[in-house]
Amino acid sequence: MGDTGHEPVVVIGLGRFGSALAVALEEQGTEVLAIDNSDKRVQGLSARLTQAVTADCTDIEALQQLGVGEFHRAVVAIGDHLEDSILVTSLLVDLGVPDIWAKATSTHHGKILERLGAHHVVFPEKDMGQRVAHLVSGNVLDYLQVDRDFALAKLRPPKEILGVPLAESTIRSKHGVTVVAVKKGDGPFTYATNETVVERGDVILAVGPNADIEHLVDD
Template sequence: MADTTHAPVVVIGLGRFGTAIALELERQGTEVLAIDSVNRTVQNLSSQLTHAVTADCTDIEALRQLGVGDFHRAVVAIGDHLEDSILVTSLLVDLEIPDIWAKATSAHHGRILERIGAHHVVFPEQDMGERVAHLVSGNVLDYLKIDADFALAKLRPPREILGVPLSESEIRSKHGVTVVAVKKGEGSFTYATNETVVSRDDVILAVGHNDDIEHLVDGD
């Protein structure tokens, strides 16, 4: 199978979400074709994106003329216009793009995108809301939802694991959570081992099911 890690990506819809994706991809060295139906939006980004064009992405002929069908990956970042989001995604399916990512604004929207052929459906507002909720609680320093029921959390270590090797803390057997890295003071994160001993001033990275991480944090 060919390596498509840095294969060009087409991003359709240049609102905040689409613009952020396009700019970050270019920063990482990935070639991006950014498309939006509003000429002013494209003009405002033309100095920041190498390939930004104005086109009606609900027209499959316009997509063909831009060579969209030759891309391996595509992102449908249209969120406010449900009908356009669904139509554009279906056109990308018709063009047989192997890897389609689509933004959804609701569970219903997401189910439709999945049924018409989107390979990945993302809920940026919902995911960010969940992350901010964990941060606002004050117990978690950062939180990343990895899957529907799995997360990575950056937090202060709970009292029960302080001062003993992680293997003796039994954090995994008691809470179903694994400490994968530890940061001491102003240093950098290092991988945790069974012999790692953490103190109150350390920061840990822990992975586990959402409920298990929440119970660990709440129980401290």
């Protein structure tokens, strides 16, 4: 599989999510084996992906012939066919792939994938919808949910923390949120300390539980 500095990944299902993921992985230097049962989809990505093949993803023999069981990490990016998503995930478990990521289109779908043995279940449409909602609100410059109930937000600082060292502000005691970095003007982000003073016009990176981040933004 070669040594690209990144663990190779197999991506199964080349719809909008799967194709975007596969291309992004290759662009960052990760070797990708992309598989879809649609020759049209595969042909459409052949110029952008080094290894894109047409195969019946629900056939364990086809997956074995492609060496899928030799990969450490696999992504089931099938979202439009629930049965195929479930079957392919179960086949990857049977093949012994140690790190399986699977796309879910609903909470029920996600629970099934988890019970089958998927190690990570992602909800790209839901997650992107939440992120865009924060950006559209105008209060957040960027937003990333890093766990089920924990987020990182890039935002303008609330008025209550301006002009005083962070250790003297109430952002952690009142809001349960920690400022981890501050950007002043056109300068780079620098790590925040207890002595850091945030001023109007600065941009902060804050981490904390989702609900606490929401409360901070709404204030």
